[in-house]
Amino acid sequence: MKQEKIKFIRYPGGKQRILNLIIPYLPARDSIIGRFIDPFLGGGSVFFAVSPKNALLSDINEELINLYIGIRRFPSKIWEIYKSFPKTKKAYYEIRNMNTEGMHLAFRAARTLYLNRTCFKGMWRHNSNGQFNVGYGGQDRRWVITEEVLREVSKKLKNATLKCSDFEPIIEEAKEGDFIFLDPPYKPGERELVNSHYVYNKFSYHDHQRLASYLIRATKRGVKWSMTTSSHLDILRLFQGNRIIPLQKGTGKSPGILTNNSGEVLILNYWEDFR
């Protein structure tokens, strides 16, 4: 299968850098009978690499989903607006401070793309009023993308349903024949997971427990899924009985065997090799 790397946004925790370790364990495009479902879409690197015929893509980040919906519909218009935004730091803060209420979808998407490409390290952070509050990072990453990239993204999204949602209802609607790829927020090897319940805007241990219980239900319905997550023991305990592949370099040759330095793992609820 041709593995495509489309990167139109910068995304913290994106899987671009380890796609070559993940993709061999996932079903190829033609082996997915139903839909490819991604409840934690982010930058969508796995979706673009698999390039499925039919997809359900979702994320809790509303601005991000609006960006995808906008690009699917208006790739060229968004490019024109994106190009027109000035390059100064002052302009960045003016555009960042705009009120998005009632804003045309194309303008809103172009604004999000511009903020993502010129903010500090491509971070996504909002204050308690939901306003994007990452500082200016510079113009270095702005012209890495082109109108063709946006057109390509638009084409890839034509057969996808896009939703802004918590992961629960998205996993719940998966049926036998669908394939779910999950990349929830985590920090590789993160410690103190159990004690970090109440941090604002953070994916807590309770969320991982919630995720585990919905994936157990999906497995019972005959749904196949694969997830990248932290190799922290508190997390692995939640997914006992599944296949665990360490992802870090140097440990990948012994699938199922965890070593001390494997910070990230791929968990699969199936044992067959698709490739």
Ligand SMILES: C[S@@+](CC[C@H](N)C(=O)[O-])C[C@H]1O[C@@H](n2cnc3c(N)ncnc32)[C@H](O)[C@@H]1O
């Ligand atoms: C690690 S990122 C996914 C990165 C993506 N796989 C990539 O390669 O770019 C995790 C995503 O989960 C989303 N998220 C956080 N909490 C969520 C929740 N409760 N339900 C659905 N999505 C959530 C975040 O907005 C973020 O986009």
